[in-house]
Amino acid sequence: MDNSEIEKFRKEAYQIVDLIADYYQNIEKYPVKSIVEPGDVYNRLPEYAPLEGESLTAILEDFNKIVMPGITHWQSPNFYAYFNANSSFPSLLGEFLTAGIGVNVFSWETSPAGTELESRVMEWLRFMTGLPDCFRGVIQDTASTSTLVSLLSAREKYSNFQINKEGFKDNNKFRIYCSKEAHSSIEKDVRIAGFGADNLIKIKLNNDFSINLTDLETKINDDIKNGYHPLAVISAIGTTGTTAIDNIDSIGDICIKYDIWHHVDAAHLGSALLCEENRHWIKGIEKADSFVFNPHKWMFTNFDFSAYYVQNTELLTKTFDILPEYLKIKTQNVINYKDWGIQLGRRFRALKLWFVIRSFGVEGLKKKIRHHIKLAEWIEQQIVENDCMEIMAPRIANLVCFRAIPHKNIGTELINDFNLKFLDKINSSGKAFLTKTKIDGRIIIRMNIGQTYVEEKHIVSTWQIITDSLRELM
Amino acid sequence: MDNSEIEKFRKEAYQIVDLIADYYQNIEKYPVKSIVEPGDVYNRLPEYAPLEGESLTAILEDFNKIVMPGITHWQSPNFYAYFNANSSFPSLLGEFLTAGIGVNVFSWETSPAGTELESRVMEWLRFMTGLPDCFRGVIQDTASTSTLVSLLSAREKYSNFQINKEGFKDNNKFRIYCSKEAHSSIEKDVRIAGFGADNLIKIKLNNDFSINLTDLETKINDDIKNGYHPLAVISAIGTTGTTAIDNIDSIGDICIKYDIWHHVDAAHLGSALLCEENRHWIKGIEKADSFVFNPHKWMFTNFDFSAYYVQNTELLTKTFDILPEYLKIKTQNVINYKDWGIQLGRRFRALKLWFVIRSFGVEGLKKKIRHHIKLAEWIEQQIVENDCMEIMAPRIANLVCFRAIPHKNIGTELINDFNLKFLDKINSSGKAFLTKTKIDGRIIIRMNIGQTYVEEKHIVSTWQIITDSLRELM
Numbered sequence: 050m051d052n053s054e055i056e057k058f059r060k061e062a063y064q065i066v067d068l069i070a071d072y073y074q075n076i077e078k079y080p081v082k083s084i085v086e087p088g089d090v091y092n093r094l095p096e097y098a099p100l101e102g103e104s105l106t107a108i109l110e111d112f113n114k115i116v117m118p119g120i121t122h123w124q125s126p127n128f129y130a131y132f133n134a135n136s137s138f139p140s141l142l143g144e145f146l147t148a149g150i151g152v153n154v155f156s157w158e159t160s161p162a163g164t165e166l167e168s169r170v171m172e173w174l175r176f177m178t179g180l181p182d183c184f185r186g187v188i189q190d191t192a193s194t195s196t197l198v199s200l201l202s203a204r205e206k207y208s209n210f211q212i213n214k215e216g217f218k219d220n221n222k223f224r225i226y227c228s229k230e231a232h233s234s235i236e237k238d239v240r241i242a243g244f245g246a247d248n249l250i251k252i253k254l255n256n257d258f259s260i261n262l263t264d265l266e267t268k269i270n271d272d273i274k275n276g277y278h279p280l281a282v283i284s285a286i287g288t289t290g291t292t293a294i295d296n297i298d299s300i301g302d303i304c305i306k307y308d309i310w311h312h313v314d315a316a317h318l319g320s321a322l323l324c325e326e327n328r329h330w331i332k333g334i335e336k337a338d339s340f341v342f343n344p345h346k347w348m349f350t351n352f353d354f355s356a357y358y359v360q361n362t363e364l365l366t367k368t369f370d371i372l373p374e375y376l377k378i379k380t381q382n383v384i385n386y387k388d389w390g391i392q393l394g395r396r397f398r399a400l401k402l403w404f405v406i407r408s409f410g411v412e413g414l415k416k417k418i419r420h421h422i423k424l425a426e427w428i429e430q431q432i433v434e435n436d437c438m439e440i441m442a443p444r445i446a447n448l449v450c451f452r453a454i455p456h457k458n459i460g461t462e463l464i465n466d467f468n469l470k471f472l473d474k475i476n477s478s479g480k481a482f483l484t485k486t487k488i489d490g491r492i493i494i495r496m497n498i499g500q501t502y503v504e505e506k507h508i509v510s511t512w513q514i515i516t517d518s519l520r521e522l523m
Numbered sequence: 524m525d526n527s528e529i530e531k532f533r534k535e536a537y538q539i540v541d542l543i544a545d546y547y548q549n550i551e552k553y554p555v556k557s558i559v560e561p562g563d564v565y566n567r568l569p570e571y572a573p574l575e576g577e578s579l580t581a582i583l584e585d586f587n588k589i590v591m592p593g594i595t596h597w598q599s600p601n602f603y604a605y606f607n608a609n610s611s612f613p614s615l616l617g618e619f620l621t622a623g624i625g626v627n628v629f630s631w632e633t634s635p636a637g638t639e640l641e642s643r644v645m646e647w648l649r650f651m652t653g654l655p656d657c658f659r660g661v662i663q664d665t666a667s668t669s670t671l672v673s674l675l676s677a678r679e680k681y682s683n684f685q686i687n688k689e690g691f692k693d694n695n696k697f698r699i700y701c702s703k704e705a706h707s708s709i710e711k712d713v714r715i716a717g718f719g720a721d722n723l724i725k726i727k728l729n730n731d732f733s734i735n736l737t738d739l740e741t742k743i744n745d746d747i748k749n750g751y752h753p754l755a756v757i758s759a760i761g762t763t764g765t766t767a768i769d770n771i772d773s774i775g776d777i778c779i780k781y782d783i784w785h786h787v788d789a790a791h792l793g794s795a796l797l798c799e800e801n802r803h804w805i806k807g808i809e810k811a812d813s814f815v816f817n818p819h820k821w822m823f824t825n826f827d828f829s830a831y832y833v834q835n836t837e838l839l840t841k842t843f844d845i846l847p848e849y850l851k852i853k854t855q856n857v858i859n860y861k862d863w864g865i866q867l868g869r870r871f872r873a874l875k876l877w878f879v880i881r882s883f884g885v886e887g888l889k890k891k892i893r894h895h896i897k898l899a900e901w902i903e904q905q906i907v908e909n910d911c912m913e914i915m916a917p918r919i920a921n922l923v924c925f926r927a928i929p930h931k932n933i934g935t936e937l938i939n940d941f942n943l944k945f946l947d948k949i950n951s952s953g954k955a956f957l958t959k960t961k962i963d964g965r966i967i968i969r970m971n972i973g974q975t976y977v978e979e980k981h982i983v984s985t986w987q988i989i990t991d992s993l994r995e996l997m
Contacts (some may be wrong), residue, residue, distance in 0.1 A: 050547055050548065050550065050551070050600065050976050051976070052548070054612065054976075055544050055547050055548055055612075056544075057612070058543075058544055058547075058612035058615070058616075059540060059541065059544040061612070061616055062540040062543070062544070062612075062615070062616060062619065063537055063540060065616050065619045065620055065623070066533060066536040066537060066540060066619070067533065068620065068623070069532075069536070069619070069620065069623030069624070070529050070530075070532055070533040070536070072623065072624065073524055073529050073532075074524065074526070074529055076524065077524070083634075083635050083636070085635050085636070087631065087635070087856065087857045088639070089635070089639075090635060090636045090639035090640060090643075091639035091640075091642055091643055094639070094640065094643040096646075097647065097650060098647040098648075098650070098651055098880045098881075098884075098885050099880070099881055099884050099885065100884050100885050100886050101884040101886060101887070102881070102882055102883050102884035102887045103881045103882065103884070105613075105616065105882070107881070108877075108878060108881050108882070112620070115636075116636045116640060116874075117636070118636070119634075119635040119636025119637075119639060119640075120624060120626060120634070120635075120636050120637075121626060121632075121633060121634055121635070122624075122626075123624075123625055123626045123627055123633075123634075124624065124625045124626075126524065131627075131633070134625070134627050134868070135625075136622070136625040138528065138529075138531070138532035138535070138536075139579075141532070141536070141619075141622050141623060142532075142535055142536060142539050142579065144618075144619075144622040145536065145539045145540070145543070145615075145618075145619055145622065146539055146542065146543065146586070148610070148615050148618040148619065148622075148825050149539070149542070149543030149546065149615060150543075150546065150594060150596075150597075150598065151597055151598045151608070151609075151610040151825050151826065152594060152595060152596075152597045152598075153597055153605075153608050153826060157561065158595075159595060159597075159605070160557075160593075160594070160595055161557050161559050161561070161563070161564060161593040161594075161595070162557070162559070162564045162589075162590045162591070162592070162593025162594050163593075163594075165562070165563075165564035165565035165568075165593065166564060166565075166568065166590060166593075168565055169564075169565055169568040172570075173571065173572040174572075176571060176572070177572055190664060190866060190868075191866045191867060191868045193865060193866045193867050193868070194865065194866060197715075197865070201715060204717075211719075212714075212717060212719060213714040213719065213720060214719055214720055214721055215719040215721050215722075216691065216695075216697075216717060216718050216719025216721070216722055217690065217691035217695070217717050217719075219693060221690075221691070223690075232847075233845045233846075233847040233867070234845075234866075234867050236845055237843065237845050237865070237867075240686075240687040241671075241675060241715070241716070241865060242715070242717060243678075243686060243690060243691050243716060243717025244690050245685075245686060245687065245688055245689040245690025245691075246687060246688055247688055247689050247690070248689075248690055289847070290847075345868075351622050351625050352625065352627060352868060352870055353868060353870060369711065371707045371708075371710055371711050372707075373706075373707040373763070373764075373960075374764065374959075374960045374961040374962070382561065383561045391667060391668065391671070391711070391715060392664060392665045392667045392668060392708075393665060393667050393707070393708050393711075394608070394664075394665045394667070394819075394826055394827060396826055396827060400590075403582075404582060406572045406573070407572075407573055407576070407577045407581070407582050408576055408577065408579070408582070409576050410572075410573050410574050410575040410576035410577065411572050411573065411574050412574050412575060413575070413576045486847075502524050502525070502528075
């Protein structure tokens, strides 16, 4: 290869590294949530692509001038919005290398090392999170995809592979069950797989926002009476809204009793299973059929990396395998991960998790997660002690759900309006970004503490912004 | 943030850059196709994750010792296997930056710049490939996913959104049509969407391996007579096996006549539409409903990046949108790309294409593609002039399909056996990696010339290996 091109790359890649390093050095100076208006970025970009090549300098100038102002800083220590989608320096190193060598890990033959490193790190991860040996793992892009893969496996198991072959028939009156607070991707997946959203039955919640078991069993029985086939229950270790934890042990018993597929969605909180004190969340997990969690949420592994575990790999591959002539090879008895999911092409994602686990060590990862939970406890304590705020859902791990109550004896609508203004006030400071949800008609402010490099000082100053904002509004 | 951690990252990221640069400097020294045996990599990796953190030096030592021997070098100029999945230095710079800033582009609010740069580069790309203004683009991960998205849109259009809501009913006897040589992902997508593989009707081929229009229309009419609903035709601009090109203009007419969805899969060859001389391939494209091609195949943009274009974006978003409370925002009239596809979480992929287009310029991209086609023409010419080889499919662009004929008057089976040995011989040289397919019982060797940095010298020396291997075997 042309040496001058390689040397140009070396020099320019150093520049990008510097840009990234400088970005993290200055990240707290930017408003966490971008303040651009719709169209600001689009309209500043030229209408047509350049005909002739441009220099990296020109590109980076536009990046800083046009793109950067439109960035909402997900990696800022003061990002408490939505859910964690964190990264870390070791993960970036692994990601760079993955891009650099650019292999495609769809079958063993196309990438023996990509395949076997994936098998190994997924075994590490299984053991690290306390999942029993009956599970086997595969990397998917997102929990949306993992749950879709799980639902399709269930569909094929209980239709005896008829739907894959012939499509849906009259006797495929399937029903799927999940919490009212389950992630939106579940309804999307139910639609995609052809079940129809009407057949996703939302189960009532207990006071702690977990699935009400009586309601679950009642609805299953009602459906059976009405000629439906209860196909799958999707339970949550940490709903998105409030990180509520379903009783997966008892749900497992119900699923066994009625011969129903059980998928456990631990997308956000799964990483906290590294810490033994949280393992009680997955008591009875050996009864579940599949399990997903996202190291790209809270295990310092940059997006995307979803860890999908399943007991019956034969069922999984029978659901997804297709072998065209141009991919037929001689090597037998190897894993071809293309048959473990939807896409054919697959990036070498195992590399970044390998970098993360080895760089932090299991103990180092646990320490960070416990630190985040401690910080969340501290915020929770401040809110409990504050007369004008209240906790709105049990704090399970690193998410604190709260709201302000400006005055006693005012109605829900007024409280809601006040809290929307309160949230706007906090976010418009530019110093922190929190988001909200709404449950039973009540606006809940969510403060999610899981950014890799968040420290006590950030939490303390954010608390100051919260209380200042409240004082100014009251 | 802790400055010493940032400085450590800066230093270590330079090391990774050097590793990548050195890799490209030495890439031709490795055997293109890895020669490890199954288990070699897995068994050399420790059974359990380390408890304490390790140094980058230790990790990279294992990378070089354990992982590297198991790498099949997709970015080697001598990689002619499967299909292009190329990369380029500008793309790597963009990919590094995407990872570095680590934003999630699922809605406008979560990433205004990510959203608007995506809209802009997809407009650039549309214009660059000659797609008319009636199409709007969105980035998907792979063509597998793009085609699934297309099929789901068709399903919802023609069921009047009933399947999304209620699931399949008796009247949903849908049929989908594609070439016998269409990509395996289509059957997989048909299964996932719940149609059943039996309802994917494979159309006979013309001599050039394109869809036979008479057979297509006959099968559509037969299905209508038998109470089926012809739902979609998926045509190919470049099948995977031989890069055959379907007559999309006439297929478009048939689809309009019978009110059928028409999706055009140009995954591999779409990039060649940058060059005006190839635009006749998409004559009549304005009649198609959707179109996909993969810049990650032949536009020097590292995996993954699939460009999906659709005419009816309202239908698209109506198929996929879901708005849970925790994602509700105030900003109206903006694009939320989560509603344009399957996954919720999305990487900032637009950045790398922006880097590629601006670094090469449109003319630079065209030059590279034309160069690859020229190299393929040269190989084709050598084969035509060689008495012991024959061309097995028309060379459309950068793929040459051929086989050896060791002796006149021997049967197909013997010729097939010989060609499998021939291919093994070429690949075991370690100097080149080609793959095969099988059509109508005949083994076809595929030489796909599209690696970003392939030059004439590589093609000449590979031709030498091919003829040497043949001579030794004969």
